[in-house]
Amino acid sequence: MGTKRGLMAACLLLLAVWSTAAPSDEDGSLLWLRQKPTTTTNTITGVKGTAMTELQTYWQGGPVVLKRQKGLARDSYTIKSQGEKTIITASNDAGLLYGAYHLLRLQQSGQPCTSFDIHEQPAYDLRILNHWDNPNGTVERGFAGRSIFWSEDSTKPNPAIIKQYARANASIGINGTVLNNVNAKPEALSAASLQTTKDIADQLRPYGIRVYLSINFASPIKLGGLKTADPLDASVIRWWKDKVDEIYKLIPDFGGFLVKANSEGEPGPQDFGRSHADGANMLADVLRPHKGIVMWRAFVYAPQSDDRANQAYLEFMPLDGQFRDNVIIQIKNGPIDFQPREPYSPLFTALTRTPMMVEFQITQEYLGAANHLVYLAPMWQEFFSFVKPSSLKAMAGVANIGDDTNWCGHHFAQANWYAFGRLAWNPSLSSREIAEEWLAQTFTSEASFVAALSQLMQDSRETCVNYMMPLGLHHIFANGHHYGPMPWFTAPGMRADWTPPYYHRADSIGLGFDRTRAGTGNVGQYPESLSRLYNDINTCPENLLAWFHHVPWDHRMQSGRTFWDELCHKYDEGVKATRHFLAVWDAMQPYVDRQRYEEVQRKLRIQARDAVWWHDACLLYFQTFSRRPIPQDVEHPVHNLDEMMQFQIPITMYENPECGYTK
Numbered sequence: 001m002g003t004k005r006g007l008m009a010a011c012l013l014l015l016a017v018w019s020t021a022a023p024s025d026e027d028g029s030l031l032w033l034r035q036k037p038t039t040t041t042n043t044i045t046g047v048k049g050t051a052m053t054e055l056q057t058y059w060q061g062g063p064v065v066l067k068r069q070k071g072l073a074r075d076s077y078t079i080k081s082q083g084e085k086t087i088i089t090a091s092n093d094a095g096l097l098y099g100a101y102h103l104l105r106l107q108q109s110g111q112p113c114t115s116f117d118i119h120e121q122p123a124y125d126l127r128i129l130n131h132w133d134n135p136n137g138t139v140e141r142g143f144a145g146r147s148i149f150w151s152e153d154s155t156k157p158n159p160a161i162i163k164q165y166a167r168a169n170a171s172i173g174i175n176g177t178v179l180n181n182v183n184a185k186p187e188a189l190s191a192a193s194l195q196t197t198k199d200i201a202d203q204l205r206p207y208g209i210r211v212y213l214s215i216n217f218a219s220p221i222k223l224g225g226l227k228t229a230d231p232l233d234a235s236v237i238r239w240w241k242d243k244v245d246e247i248y249k250l251i252p253d254f255g256g257f258l259v260k261a262n263s264e265g266e267p268g269p270q271d272f273g274r275s276h277a278d279g280a281n282m283l284a285d286v287l288r289p290h291k292g293i294v295m296w297r298a299f300v301y302a303p304q305s306d307d308r309a310n311q312a313y314l315e316f317m318p319l320d321g322q323f324r325d326n327v328i329i330q331i332k333n334g335p336i337d338f339q340p341r342e343p344y345s346p347l348f349t350a351l352t353r354t355p356m357m358v359e360f361q362i363t364q365e366y367l368g369a370a371n372h373l374v375y376l377a378p379m380w381q382e383f384f385s386f387v388k389p390s391s392l393k394a395m396a397g398v399a400n401i402g403d404d405t406n407w408c409g410h411h412f413a414q415a416n417w418y419a420f421g422r423l424a425w426n427p428s429l430s431s432r433e434i435a436e437e438w439l440a441q442t443f444t445s446e447a448s449f450v451a452a453l454s455q456l457m458q459d460s461r462e463t464c465v466n467y468m469m470p471l472g473l474h475h476i477f478a479n480g481h482h483y484g485p486m487p488w489f490t491a492p493g494m495r496a497d498w499t500p501p502y503y504h505r506a507d508s509i510g511l512g513f514d515r516t517r518a519g520t521g522n523v524g525q526y527p528e529s530l531s532r533l534y535n536d537i538n539t540c541p542e543n544l545l546a547w548f549h550h551v552p553w554d555h556r557m558q559s560g561r562t563f564w565d566e567l568c569h570k571y572d573e574g575v576k577a578t579r580h581f582l583a584v585w586d587a588m589q590p591y592v593d594r595q596r597y598e599e600v601q602r603k604l605r606i607q608a609r610d611a612v613w614w615h616d617a618c619l620l621y622f623q624t625f626s627r628r629p630i631p632q633d634v635e636h637p638v639h640n641l642d643e644m645m646q647f648q649i650p651i652t653m654y655e656n657p658e659c660g661y662t663k
Ligand code: BDP
Pocket: 140, 141, 182, 183, 260, 264, 299, 337, 338, 365
C-alpha cells in the first residue's frame, strides 16, 4: 500500500512539475476566450441573457448588476464599483453585453479587477465583417479552410461553431456580418439560401450581431427571369421590393446589402446605362421601410485605365451628394488593392457629401496568406493618421476565418481579427496596446513574453513591406494567388493592370510609377498640402517613393545611399528581421504550450524562407534593369533568376498553403 501511495504521490508531483514547466497543449480553437467555464443555470434569453450567462460562466469576481439607462449612446456602457458590487449600465442590451466582455477581458489578461470607473462608447454604430464565402463552401482569398456558413451539399452550419464565432465577435464589439462573397452568386437570394441565412441570423442575434448579404446586381435576370436588371425599370424595382420583403419576413432585423457592381466583371447599373447612384439608391429605397442599408463598394477600375489608382475617384467624385442617406460607400483603405503599403485612397478626403466606410482586409491576400506573421493593426493605424476616424460612418474588415481548428490558419492571424474589432470600436487605440491585450489573453500575461512578442508584432508589418515590396513598390505578386513574387509576369491578352510591370515600370532609368502632375496626375487627387509633398521626389515620403515616382536608380536617399542600394538594403533588412522573429520565438518556448509553439515556429520558418525567395527574385530581376551590383554588405542571392522565373506555385495553393518556394 505504502509504496503504491508513494508512487502515486511521485506521479502527482511529476505531473505538477511538468504542468508548471510546460503549459498543456492547445490547438487555438478557443481564440482569445480561454477562460475555464463553470456550469450555469441562467434561463434568460436575448442579448441581456447572453451577458448574464457569460458573467455567470466566466466571471470570478463579486456580484455584477446589469442596468439599462436611457440617454447613453447606442452600445456604450459604464462599469462602476459600488462596494462589493460592480454595476454595468448601458442604454441597450448590446451595451450590457460589451460591458460584460470588458470585465472578462480584464480578468483574463490579468488586469486589476477592482474600483472600476470605466466609460466606453464605440466610434461607429456599424462594425462589420465581410466574409468572401461562396455557396459551395470555398472562401475567396481564404487561407483557413472552408466556409463556416456554406457548404456544397447544403449541410447546415455547425451551431457550436456559430456560437463560438458569435462570442468571439461580440467580445470585441463586432455587430454585423456579411455572410457571402462580394463576387455574389444570384443564388444567395434563393429561398433555400435565405433559410440558411435566417438560421444563422437566429444564432447570432443573442450576441447582438446582425446579418447582411452581398447581392449580385443581375439577380432579377438570373434568379427572377426578368429581361433586365435596369435599376429604373418598374418590374426590376418590384422584384427587389418583393425579395426584400421576403427577407425581412424571415429576418426582421436583417441589416442590408453589400454590393460590388461594375467591377472585375460583376454586373451593375452601368450595364443598363445607369450610374452607381441610380443602382445604390434603388436598393436603398426598397430597404428603407425596413431600416436596411446599402454598402456600395467603390472598388472599380476600367480594364484600360492609364492609372488604376485614379479610377475610383474619377467615377465617384461626380456622384458626391447624390446617394440616399441609407447608402454608405465602402472604400478600400488604399486606391489599388490591399497592398502591404499604399497611400490612403484619396476618396476619403475628397468626398464631402457622401457617407463613407473603410474596407480593410483582415485576410492576408497580399501579406503572406496564413503563412506569414504580419500584424495588421500598425497598417490600419497608419491609415487613420491620414483619415480622420470621424469622417467615416463605419468600418468593415474582410474576414480571415475558416473551418480550420484555429479559425485563421496561423495562430497570430487571430490577432488581426481581434485588432479589427477593437479598432472598429475605438480607432485611436494603439496597435501595441491591442497586441498586448491579445497576447495576454491568448497566450500568457507573463511580462517578458508580452514585451517580446508585442514588439515582434509591431515590427512585423514593416518587415513584410521590406521583404516584399519596399519604398513604394506595389503589386509585383504572382498572378492569381498573390502569394509569391513575380515582378516579371506578363501574359498575352491579359489586361495590363493585372500584370506587375504595369505597376513597377522598371527600365534602364529607374523604377516606379510616375503619378506626379507630369505623370498620371494622381497626386492631384489628394489635398493640396499632401499633393505638393507627394509630387516632389525630394519631399515625397521614401516609403511611397516608387508609388508616386519613377525613381532613377542613382537617386540619392536620406541615408546617403543610391535608390538601388537602398532597395537592396530594404530587402536585406526584411530577410534578417524574419530570422530575428524565429530567434525571439525560440526563446519563448517556456511560456507557450508545445502544440502552438511548434505550429508557430513552423510558420515562422516558412516566412523566413519566403523572405529569401522575395529578396532573391526581386533583386535579381530588377538588377537586369539597374545593371548595378548588389552592395557588399547585403546578403547576396542564393538562387538564380532563371530558376525562380520557372518556379510556379499552383493556383490551388489555398488547399496547400505551405507550398512556397522550397528549392
Ligand atoms: C481583390 C481580390 C479579389 C476580390 C477583389 C474585390 O483579388 O479576389 O474579389 O479584390 O475586393 O483584392 O472585389
